[in-house]
Amino acid sequence: xxxxxxxxxxxxxxxxxxxxxxxxxxxxxxxxxxxxxxxxxxxxxxxxxxxxxxxxxxxxxxxxxxxxxxxxxxxxxxxxxxxxxxxxxxxxxxxxxxxxxxxxxxxxxxxxxxxxxxxxxxxxxxxxxxxxxxxxxxxxxxxxxxxxxxxxxxxxxxxxxxxxxxxxxxxxxxxxxxxxxxxxxxxxxxxxxxxxxxxxxxxxxxxxxxxxxxxxxxxxxxxxxxxxxxxxxxxxxxxxxxxxxxxxxxxxxxxxxxxxxxxxxxxxxxxxxxxxxxxxxxxxxxxxxxxxxxxxxxxxxxxxxxxxxxxxxxxxxxxxxxxxxxxxxxxxxxxxxxxxxxxxxxxxxxxxxxxxxxxxxxxxxxxxxxxxxxxxxxxxxxxxxxxxxxxxxxxxxxxxxxxxxxxxxxxxxxxxxxxxxxxxxxxxxxxxxxxxx
Numbered sequence: 001x002x003x004x005x006x007x008x009x010x011x012x013x014x015x016x017x018x019x020x021x022x023x024x025x026x027x028x029x030x031x032x033x034x035x036x037x038x039x040x041x042x043x044x045x046x047x048x049x050x051x052x053x054x055x056x057x058x059x060x061x062x063x064x065x066x067x068x069x070x071x072x073x074x075x076x077x078x079x080x081x082x083x084x085x086x087x088x089x090x091x092x093x094x095x096x097x098x099x100x101x102x103x104x105x106x107x108x109x110x111x112x113x114x115x116x117x118x119x120x121x122x123x124x125x126x127x128x129x130x131x132x133x134x135x136x137x138x139x140x141x142x143x144x145x146x147x148x149x150x151x152x153x154x155x156x157x158x159x160x161x162x163x164x165x166x167x168x169x170x171x172x173x174x175x176x177x178x179x180x181x182x183x184x185x186x187x188x189x190x191x192x193x194x195x196x197x198x199x200x201x202x203x204x205x206x207x208x209x210x211x212x213x214x215x216x217x218x219x220x221x222x223x224x225x226x227x228x229x230x231x232x233x234x235x236x237x238x239x240x241x242x243x244x245x246x247x248x249x250x251x252x253x254x255x256x257x258x259x260x261x262x263x264x265x266x267x268x269x270x271x272x273x274x275x276x277x278x279x280x281x282x283x284x285x286x287x288x289x290x291x292x293x294x295x296x297x298x299x300x301x302x303x304x305x306x307x308x309x310x311x312x313x314x315x316x317x318x319x320x321x322x323x324x325x326x327x328x329x330x331x332x333x334x335x336x337x338x339x340x341x342x343x344x345x346x347x348x349x350x351x352x353x354x355x356x357x358x359x360x361x362x363x364x365x366x367x368x369x370x371x372x373x374x375x376x377x378x379x380x381x382x383x384x385x386x387x388x389x390x391x392x393x394x395x396x397x398x399x400x401x402x403x404x405x406x407x408x409x410x411x412x413x414x415x416x417x418x419x420x421x422x423x424x425x426x427x428x429x430x431x432x433x434x435x436x437x
Contacts, residue, residue, distance in 0.1 A: 003423075004036055004037055004038060005038070005100050005101060005414065005417055005418075006037070006038045006040075006098060006101070007032060007037055007038065007039050007040070007099060007100070008039075008042060008092070008095060008099035008101070008102050009025060009028070009029055009040070009042070009103045009104075009105060010042050010088075010092075010105060010111070010114050011042075011043045011105045011106070012043070012105070012106050012108055012110060013043065014026070014041060014043035014044075015061075016050075017046075019247060020247075020333070020334045020335065021105070021130065023334055024105070024218055024334055025041070025105050026041075026059070027406060028409075028410060028413070029041055031219075031221075031406050031407060031410040032410055032413075032414070033059065035407075037414070039060075040060045040062060040095065040098060040099060041056075041060065041062070042062045042064065042091060042095070043062075043064070044064055044065070044066075044074060044076075044084065045064060045065040045074065046073065046074045047074070048065070048068050048072035050063055051063065052065075062091060062095070065087060066080060066083040066084035066087060067083050077174070078174065078176045081109045081175050082176065084109075084110075085110070085112075085113050089113050089116065089117060092113065092117040093117055093121070096117065096121040099123065100124075100421060101123065101124055101126065101420060101421065102114045102115075102117065102126070103126045103127075103128070104125065104126070104127045104128065106127075106167065107127060107128075107167040107168065108175075109171070109178075109181055111127045111185065111190075112184055114127075115127070115184070115185060115188045115190050118190070119189070124189075124190075124191070124420035124421055125188070125189070125190040125191070125420075126191045126193055126413075126416060126420060127185070127190050127191070127192050128195070129167055129192055129193065129194050129199050129202075129203060129331075130167060130195060130332070131167050131329070131331035131352070132167075132196070132331070133167070133168075133169055133170070134251070134329045143158055143250055144158060145250070145255040145287070145290060145291075146370065148259040148372055149259070149262070149263075149298075150297055150298070152297060155290055156255075156294075158287065158290070168182060186207050186209070189212075190212065191212050191213075191214060191416060191420050192208060192212055192214070193215075193216050193413070194214070194215050194216075195216070195217050195332035195353060196215075196331065196332050196352045196353040197215065197352075197356050198351075198355070198356075199331070200213055200215060216409060216412045216416065217353070217404065217409065218332040218334055218337060218353075218409065219337070219405055219408065219409030219410065220334070220337040220341045220404055220406055221341075221405075221406045222341050222400055222401055222405050222406070225314060225338045225341035226341065226342065226343075227318065227342055227343040227397065228318040231315070231318040232318070232319075233319065233320070233321045235386045235390075238274055238275050238276045239278065239321070240275050240276065240277045240278065240321045240322075240383040241277075241278045241279075241280060241319070241321050241322075242277065242278070242279050242280070242320065242323070242324055242379060242382070242383070243282065243316055243317060243320040243322070243323050243324070243339070243344075244257060244279065244281045244282070244283075244323070244324050244326070245310070245316075245317075245323075245325075245335040245338075245339070246281070246282075246283045246326075246327075246335060247283050248283055248286065248288045248291055249285045249286065249287060250287065250328065251329050251330075252283075252325075252326070252327050252328070253326035253327050253328045253349065253369060253370065254287070254291055255287070255290075255291060255294060256328075256369070256370055256372050256375065257279075257281075257324060257326040257375065258291065258294050258295060258300070258304070259294075260326070260373070260375035260376040261279050261298075261303070261376070261379065262298035262300050263372060263373060263376040264277070264380050265303055266299075267376075267380075272383070272384070275383060277379075278303055278305070279300075279303060279304045280305050280307055280316065280320070281304070281305070281307060282307045282308070282309075282310040282313055283308075283309065283310075284308055284309045288306065291306075292306060313335075313338070314342070317338065321345075321382075321389065322344055322345045322346065322347070322379075322382045322389060323335075323344040323345070323346045323347070324346070324347045324348070324375075325346065325347070325348045325349070325354060326347075326348075326349055326369075326375060327349050327351050327354065327369065328349070328351070328369050328370060329351050329369070330353045330354055331352060331353055332356070333348075333353050333354055333357075336348055336353075336357060337357065337400065337404055339396075340357065340363070340396035340397065340399060340400050341400040342397075343393045343396060343397040344393060344396065345382055345389040345390075345393045345396065346364040346365070346392070346396060347364065347366075347367065347378045347382055349366070349367055350366050350368055354366070357404070362392075362395055363392060363396045363398070363399045364392055364396060365378040365381065365382065365392070
């Protein structure tokens with residue numbers, strides 16, 4: 001391939017971890033390879049038993065360590081990142097002749113290390129900004145799970161450390177010298193890939209340069225995530241399964257979903273006389289025990305099931321009636337993209353990323369975050385209105401095919417790499433006014 005690029009991608013977490021960030025990193029790397037580019041994935045060696053280098057189905061992996069505890073787990077924290085950063089610098093410097101572009105997939109101290117290496121080695125750097133964190137309404141401090149109609153609320157308290165806030169705030173709080181790192185990144189020549197329209201004003205408000213911001217959302221492999229008509233629920237049957245694929249963390253709003261489901265199921269049963277709604281929740285996380293207790297307190301055990309971690313969600317999506325993502329905040333949700341690619345009618349909250357993908361009443365339903373009553377109404381519409389569900393299903397798949405196919409998204413990333421390399425490739429930068437149209 002002529003003009004093949006050599007890309008070094010830096011991920012804070014990668015396989016064998018399973019999650020949205022890890023999935024996004026791997027699928028982007030593999031699509032770049034499919035287009036003929038060379039990719040090296042540099043990540044952290046979170047467990048001392050893991051190999052320092054390996055080939056993962058053709059993808060070269062380099063893992064960087066640091067200080068480990070007695071159990072062999074990498075120490076990460078305000079001080080723990082310092083030896084990691086030093087070893088990451090040495091690793092990237094050693095590899096500098098093997099890449100043309102550095103792409104850090106998170107805003108973290110590792111991004112600052114990549115930026116310094118890029119400056120010294122005269123290699124361009126791209127940094128992805130996955131999350132803007134909570135909006136004005138959703139304040140993370142002193143957070144508890146939603147109480148709504150519950151009278152027993154002591155079990156709803158959660159630790160602040162379990163709440164992942166926006167990328168810039170998290171970097172400032174979690175790393176020694178975090179504010180200095182942010183200031184350094186603002187002054188650098190790095191380009192920033194923002195994933196949603198809301199991320200653009202977020203970065204501007206935090207002092208990042210307009211000419212360094214490029215909007216490139218997540219993408220989904222629509223050939224892998226596609227409808228299976230033979231598995232689709234029969235609309236003449238009573239079963240109506242709604243699927244939620246989400247890590248069980250505060251920002252994901254699964255507690256709000258449970259309250260909405262309880263409201264819906266405890267309302268007058270006339271609307272579902274001939275229907276059997278079922279809520280399946282696929283995922284794991286620190287709030288699982290509290291959410292399971294909430295199901296008991298709300299008396300919805302018969303219609304709610306926790307499936308745990310599912311490494312292959314495609315069959316679940318293909319068999320579901322609909323999909324729900326009740327997030328308090330997001331970046332650009334892979335789970336929603338995948339559900340829409342399958343052709344599922346979806347309910348999502350009006351948060352970063354989701355509000356870009358879903359056009360209310362056209363290819364899905366949008367509700368305000370943390371509004372259990374509104375979410376309950378939307379779920380009921382999706383369950384009882386077969387014609388609406390089928391219309392949203394068709395438009396959801398069409399949206400993905402038109403705007404969010406992985407191949408197209410990765411081509412935009414390649415254009416950004418070439419632009420950063422000074423190869424006169426045009427990229428689309430957005431003005432603040434444009435992103436709100």
